[in-house]
Amino acid sequence: MDAADLIIIGGGPVGLFGAAMARLHGMSSTVIESLPELGGQLYALYPEKPIYDVAGFYGISGKDLALRLIDQAEHFSPRFVLGEAVESITALQEDGLLYEVSTGLSTHRARAILITVGIGAFVPRKLPAQGADRFEGAGVYYLMPPLEHFRDRQVLVVGGGDTALDWTLAIAPKSRHLTLIHRRSQFRGQEESIRLIHESPNITVKTPYELVRIEGDHQIQAVVVKEVSSGAEERWAIDDVVGGLGFLPSLGPVKTWGLNLEGNTIVVDPSSMATNLPGVYAAGDVAQYPGKVKLIATGFGEIGIAIAQIRSYLDPTKHGLPHSTNLKGIPRP
Numbered sequence: 001m002d003a004a005d006l007i008i009i010g011g012g013p014v015g016l017f018g019a020a021m022a023r024l025h026g027m028s029s030t031v032i033e034s035l036p037e038l039g040g041q042l043y044a045l046y047p048e049k050p051i052y053d054v055a056g057f058y059g060i061s062g063k064d065l066a067l068r069l070i071d072q073a074e075h076f077s078p079r080f081v082l083g084e085a086v087e088s089i090t091a092l093q094e095d096g097l098l099y100e101v102s103t104g105l106s107t108h109r110a111r112a113i114l115i116t117v118g119i120g121a122f123v124p125r126k127l128p129a130q131g132a133d134r135f136e137g138a139g140v141y142y143l144m145p146p147l148e149h150f151r152d153r154q155v156l157v158v159g160g161g162d163t164a165l166d167w168t169l170a171i172a173p174k175s176r177h178l179t180l181i182h183r184r185s186q187f188r189g190q191e192e193s194i195r196l197i198h199e200s201p202n203i204t205v206k207t208p209y210e211l212v213r214i215e216g217d218h219q220i221q222a223v224v225v226k227e228v229s230s231g232a233e234e235r236w237a238i239d240d241v242v243g244g245l246g247f248l249p250s251l252g253p254v255k256t257w258g259l260n261l262e263g264n265t266i267v268v269d270p271s272s273m274a275t276n277l278p279g280v281y282a283a284g285d286v287a288q289y290p291g292k293v294k295l296i297a298t299g300f301g302e303i304g305i306a307i308a309q310i311r312s313y314l315d316p317t318k319h320g321l322p323h324s325t326n327l328k329g330i331p332r333p
């Protein structure tokens with residue numbers, strides 16, 4: 001079996017950029033992604049939400065950024081294995097210079113590994129309200145349908161963190177009216193989002209409120225909510241309910257690979273993005289170190305560090321990364 005220089009586990013934004021950078025700097029890679037599509041959270045969780053904090057774009061939707069990253073990676077011809085989750089990694093040599101990676105369906109070898117699995121599988125926190133299960137996918141949403149679905153509808157968003165605030169700002173301009181409820185008085189999300197929400201004439205904010213029940217026959221007709229401090233219940237006419245309670249990190253098999261973990265993240269040395277296993281690096285949301293910020297921009301920066309280190313690890317005569325224009329033999333667009 002041929003060994004690639006690098007196996008990248010996870011085809012989200014950070015893994016995709018890793019594949020482009022690896023090949024730019026002379027390393028072949030195999031990208032293994034558990035979903036049938038590449039793009040990670042951008043593609044699966046918020047394809048239509050605008051992103052304003054990626055360098056070079058005033059605003060770009062999750063899907064468009066994912067498509068650009070896929071296009072960039074494809075120019076560098078990594079091997080893509082889609083729809084297969086990596087279950088195990090095994091060091092075939094003591095120095096860690098040869099690993100075998102297995103998905104259960106296929107086996108791959110490489111001289112180094114870069115783990116970019118983000119938050120693992122995307123498991124939304126479900127709404128603990130009566131009726132929520134019954135309408136899931138048909139009135140109750142955790143992953144976004146096209147925003148056009150909400151045109152001229154009465155929408156309720158539930159939650160107090162960035163997921164709820166992001167959905168609120170994305171859906172409100174399409175909706176007839178949007179109500180955001182949170183069971184605490186204070187939101188936990190970004191201050192700028194909270195300010196924009198309070199300024200929007202199309203959004204009503206109600207705190208501390210809890211969703212008790214969702215009512216309707218074939219479609220949602222109303223919700224029953226409770227004002228938390230008084231316990232008083234109210235019934236509102238609503239068409240759609242969006243659960244914005246965030247996602248449960250679920251690293252699954254990654255937890256059995258012998259890595260130093262902190263909760264659902266992998267502890268790395270931020271000067272190299274190296275894990276405790278020789279030849280195994282991590283970047284993006286899954287990588288943890290003091291001061292870590294889970295942003296796409298951070299993940300891209302971590303890729304620069306990781307690729308430089310992997311290159312030296314595979315060939316100790318090489319240090320740092322030359323500028324891309326000075327590289328020979330790279331595929332030109």
Ligand SMILES: Cc1cc2nc3c(=O)[nH]c(=O)nc-3n(C[C@H](O)[C@H](O)[C@H](O)COP(=O)(O)OP(=O)(O)OC[C@H]3O[C@@H](n4cnc5c(N)ncnc54)[C@H](O)[C@@H]3O)c2cc1C
Pocket residue numbers: 009010011012013014015032033034035038039040041042045046049050051052053054084085086087116117118119120121162163166253254283284285286294295296297299
């Ligand atoms: C609602 C929401 C809004 C956001 N808005 C912004 C924003 O405006 N700006 C910003 O910078 N960030 C934002 N983020 C965060 C941003 O999406 C993440 O920082 C980014 O996606 C991290 O990229 P990643 O490649 O590390 O991980 P992910 O995007 O999570 O990709 C990891 C990939 O690995 C795959 N995977 C997991 N386990 C395995 C396995 N065992 N084998 C193979 N594949 C596996 C997953 O299926 C996934 O495709 C937002 C997040 C959410 C949820």
